[in-house]
Every structure is written in structure tokens, then in C-alpha cells.
Amino acid sequence: MDRPKVGRKRSEESKTAILEASLELLRERGYGKVTADAIAERAGVGKQTMYRWWPSKADVVLEALTETARTSILERDLGDLESDLRAFLTATFRALNGPRALGPVMRGLMAEAQLDAEFAVRFGEYIAWRRAVLSSLVQRAVERGEVAKGTSIETLVDMLFGAMWYRLLLDRPIGPKLAASLAKLATRAVR
Structure with missing residues (x-):
């Protein structure tokens, strides 16, 4: 039996901010120099928010x-x-x-x-x-x-x-x- 997911629902606004922030940073710094911390900071979300939705920076x-x-x-x-x-x-x-x-x-x-x-x-x-x-x-x-x-x-x-x-x-x-x-x-x- 599937367990219901707990925690806050994924906000489309946060999702969009994270995806846009990742692309901006990637273009500015390159893949190797972008961190999950930098993406979260640019998007205005906590790093834990990112990891709740994606398992890694690469997945974002x-x-x-x-x-x-x-x-x-x-x-x-x-x-x-x-x-x-x-x-x-x-x-x-x-x-x-x-x-x-x-x-x-x-x-x-x-x-x-x-x-x-x-x-x-x-x-x-x-x-x-x-x-x-x-x-x-x-x-x-x-x-x-x-x-x-x-x-x-x-x-x-x-x-x-x-x-x-x-x-x-x-x-x-x-x-x-x-x-x-x-x-x-x-x-x-x-x-």
C-alpha cells in the first residue's frame, strides 16, 4: 500500500524560481561551479526544499x-x-x-x-x-x-x-x- 506523502506541497512558484535560478547560474558559472546552495539562495528557497523535490543538483x-x-x-x-x-x-x-x-x-x-x-x-x-x-x-x-x-x-x-x-x-x-x-x-x- 502506498503511503501518503507528508510535508508541504510543491509550490509551482518555488519550482519555477529554482529552475530559472539553476539556468541563470549555469550560464554565469558553468556546471562544475554551481552548487545546490547557490541555486537555493538565488531562488530564495531553502536547500532542503530543493532536496525534497530533486535528489541532486544534476536532477534540478x-x-x-x-x-x-x-x-x-x-x-x-x-x-x-x-x-x-x-x-x-x-x-x-x-x-x-x-x-x-x-x-x-x-x-x-x-x-x-x-x-x-x-x-x-x-x-x-x-x-x-x-x-x-x-x-x-x-x-x-x-x-x-x-x-x-x-x-x-x-x-x-x-x-x-x-x-x-x-x-x-x-x-x-x-x-x-x-x-x-x-x-x-x-x-x-x-x-
């Missing part, structure tokens, strides 16, 4: 990243695979490398996932969600007849995200030109 950051992706990296149907890929990758790269760059944050979370097996599972769920969005975009192209029979959607998604992760991990530039190039190459490869 992951939720902030998830919310950002939900609102800024939308899956759009522009009618053809190359356009859909270019739009998705451009939005993804803008979030990672733009004026509010989250690329260094992703590198920090990837490093954290290598050190914390429990967090690695949650980070893997985030990655799987993003892969599913890209896979559905490619599946639409399959249904439109733009993709050759027998093409592995999973391998195509690996190639696209692989290029992104390679550049992120080596701190190489990603942006609209790379998005357009990857979209064109991927479309040619699957025809």
Missing part, C-alpha cells in the same frame, strides 16, 4: 533543461525530411550554442551521468525522449515515401545526435550551417 538541472527543450525545440512538420531535420537541428543547436548556451550544461550532465549510475538512468530517459522526437520526425518522412525501404531510423538518429555530441564534447561550433549540412547529408543518405 536536468528538469530545467527538459522544460527548455519542451518550449524551444519543437517538432515541426514542414512537409519534407530535409526541412524538418533542418528546423529541428537548428532549434536544438540554438539552445545549445546560442545566446543562452546550454552546451556546457549538457557536457556537465554527461560527465555527471558517468559518475552517478542513478542519475545516468534519468539522463538516459531524457536522451531517449529527445531521440523519440527526432525518430518520429523521420518516421513521418518514411510514411511520405521519402526514405528508402530498409533504412534504419535508429542509425540515422544515432548519426545526427552523434555529430552533435561529438562537437559538444570537443567544444566545436554547432549552429545553423551544421544543421543545414547534416539535414542535407542525412536526406541524401536515406533516399
Whole structure:
């Protein structure tokens, strides 16, 4: 039998303040220099409030990243695979490398996932969600007849995200030109 949760209910205002504070601090200081204490102080909440809702700093950051992706990296149907890929990758790269760059944050979370097996599972769920969005975009192209029979959607998604992760991990530039190039190459490869 499930036990009822005790304690105060999670305040949406506090949640938003914590997530916004974490992103602000991450952009200012980088993942390694941000602490739970700093996030709590910036958000105007107690550190215990954060730990009541999230098991670690990495989990706070992951939720902030998830919310950002939900609102800024939308899956759009522009009618053809190359356009859909270019739009998705451009939005993804803008979030990672733009004026509010989250690329260094992703590198920090990837490093954290290598050190914390429990967090690695949650980070893997985030990655799987993003892969599913890209896979559905490619599946639409399959249904439109733009993709050759027998093409592995999973391998195509690996190639696209692989290029992104390679550049992120080596701190190489990603942006609209790379998005357009990857979209064109991927479309040619699957025809």
C-alpha cells in the first residue's frame, strides 16, 4: 500500500524560481561551479526544499533543461525530411550554442551521468525522449515515401545526435550551417 506523502506541497512558484535560478547560474558559472546552495539562495528557497523535490543538483538541472527543450525545440512538420531535420537541428543547436548556451550544461550532465549510475538512468530517459522526437520526425518522412525501404531510423538518429555530441564534447561550433549540412547529408543518405 502506498503511503501518503507528508510535508508541504510543491509550490509551482518555488519550482519555477529554482529552475530559472539553476539556468541563470549555469550560464554565469558553468556546471562544475554551481552548487545546490547557490541555486537555493538565488531562488530564495531553502536547500532542503530543493532536496525534497530533486535528489541532486544534476536532477534540478536536468528538469530545467527538459522544460527548455519542451518550449524551444519543437517538432515541426514542414512537409519534407530535409526541412524538418533542418528546423529541428537548428532549434536544438540554438539552445545549445546560442545566446543562452546550454552546451556546457549538457557536457556537465554527461560527465555527471558517468559518475552517478542513478542519475545516468534519468539522463538516459531524457536522451531517449529527445531521440523519440527526432525518430518520429523521420518516421513521418518514411510514411511520405521519402526514405528508402530498409533504412534504419535508429542509425540515422544515432548519426545526427552523434555529430552533435561529438562537437559538444570537443567544444566545436554547432549552429545553423551544421544543421543545414547534416539535414542535407542525412536526406541524401536515406533516399
